[in-house]
Every structure is written in C-alpha cells, then in structure tokens.
Amino acid sequence: QKEVEQDPGPLSVPEGAIVSLNCTYSNSAFQYFMWYRQYSRKGPELLMYTYSSGNKEDGRFTAQVDKSSKYISLFIRDSQPSDSATYLCAMGGLPQGAQKLVFGQGTRLTINP
Amino acid sequence: DAGITQSPRHKVTETGTPVTLRCHQTENHRYMYWYRQDPGHGLRLIHYSYGVKDTDKGEVSDGYSVSRSKTEDFLLTLESATSSQTSVYFCAISEGVQPQHFGDGTRLSIL
Numbered sequence A: 001q002k003e004v005e006q007d008p009g010p011l012s013v014p015e016g017a018i019v020s021l022n023c024t025y026s027n028s029a030f031q032y033f034m035w036y037r038q039y040s041r042k043g044p045e046l047l048m049y050t051y052s053s054g055n056k057e058d059g060r061f062t063a064q065v066d067k068s069s070k071y072i073s074l075f076i077r078d079s080q081p082s083d084s085a086t087y088l089c090a091m092g093g094l095p096q097g098a099q100k101l102v103f104g105q106g107t108r109l110t111i112n113p
Numbered sequence B: 001d002a003g004i005t006q007s008p009r010h011k012v013t014e015t016g017t018p019v020t021l022r023c024h025q026t027e028n029h030r031y032m033y034w035y036r037q038d039p040g041h042g043l044r045l046i047h048y049s050y051g052v053k054d055t056d057k058g059e060v061s062d063g064y065s066v067s068r069s070k071t072e073d074f075l076l077t078l079e080s081a082t083s084s085q086t087s088v089y090f091c092a093i094s095e096g097v098q099p100q101h102f103g104d105g106t107r108l109s110i111l
Helices: none
Strands: A004-006 A011-014 A019-025 A030-038 A045-050 A054-058 A061-066 A071-076 A085-093 A107-112 B004-007 B010-013 B019-025 B031-038 B042-051 B054-057 B065-070 B073-078 B087-094 B106-110
Touching (some): A011 A019, A030 A061, A045 A061, A085 B042, B004 B087, B010 B019, B019 B031, B019 B106, B042 B065, B073 B087
Parallel strands (some): A011 A107
Antiparallel strands (some): A019 A071, A030 A085, A054 A061, A085 A107, B004 B019, B019 B073, B031 B042, B031 B087, B042 B054, B065 B073
C-alpha cells in the first residue's frame, strides 16, 4: 500500500461546477499538507499549505484536513477552464518536517467551457 | 518560478553516457531537492541537500549522485545513463518549514 493514495482521474466537469479532489494517507506522523497545481510541461505550483486539521480558504480554493480519518481534500468553487491541470497532494512529517515530502500521483482535471 | 532555473530544459542522450543536470536558485534557500516524475508514480525524491556539501538520499537514489559546492547550485549526475532514467526531472527549494517551490523541469530522454 502506498503511503499516499490519490485518484488519478481523469476528472472532467463543466465550467462553474464545484470540484472535490481527495487524498488518503497511512502515516499518522504527517503534519504538513500541501496541494500543488501542475500545468502541462511546467513545474508544480503551490496552491495551499496547512499544518493543522480543519479548513483553509484562499479565494475559490478550500483545503480541508481530517487527521483522524487521514484524509485531505481540495475544493474548487466556480471552476474555470484555466483550472484545468493536474493537482498533486503532498505531505510531510517528523523528523524531517516539510523537507521529505511524499506526493500523491496526481489527479488530472479538465474544466469544460 | 521562485527564482529557480534548471538547465538544460531538454536533453537526448545515449545509454552509458554521463549526464549532469543543473539547478540554480536566486533565493538563498537552505534546502534543495531533485525529483523525478513518471506516469503512475508521481514525484519521487532522488536526493536533497540541507546545506553546502550536505546531502542525503531520497527514495530513488540508485544510479544518481549530487553535489552542492555553492548555496545557489545543486547538480544531479547520472554517471552512466540507462533507459530507465528517462524522465522529467524537477528541482525544488525550500527554507525552514516552508513549502517547496519547483522549477520547470528538465526532460531527459535516454536512447
């Protein structure tokens, strides 16, 4: 079993829809949780970063962490065609903190106009 | 791109040849990383550095070596490239407990 599981998709939704992207993990030592967005032929770009359970909101994006269930989610409201990309979850824990991250394999998302 | 430059951006080479990829940062961050990205595997850590001349292995370090003689430069070397090392290679940097920021990658093809 992988330490971090992420549904690879692909996921295709109409413009304006609410998108939910999810990752589960097995290592209870994970404390740092990130979501990256990656456009084709580009490097991953940090979207959200949190180190606690609960919700964190930034514009149309909400990151949710449930440590008791070992489950994290990224919600995208009012999705736009420009949100079409691959989304990667990443997490890290003691002792290396945010230095040794484990990534999910990414979910490819397409927003259809 | 958080002041990260990877070179070359694309390279095609033959099995058995040595290859060196360069990562250059202008942020003066302490930590630097090399990852490879392959379909079905996501991003996997090859090596990372926590200071000049201080490096450690990652998940997939076999066949790779690294060097960091200056804060701003982190080199990844494939001593004798194999076809299984065909991949997209990403460099990342970070400081303290802050998240990592990535360069735009090097596409390496080994024929």
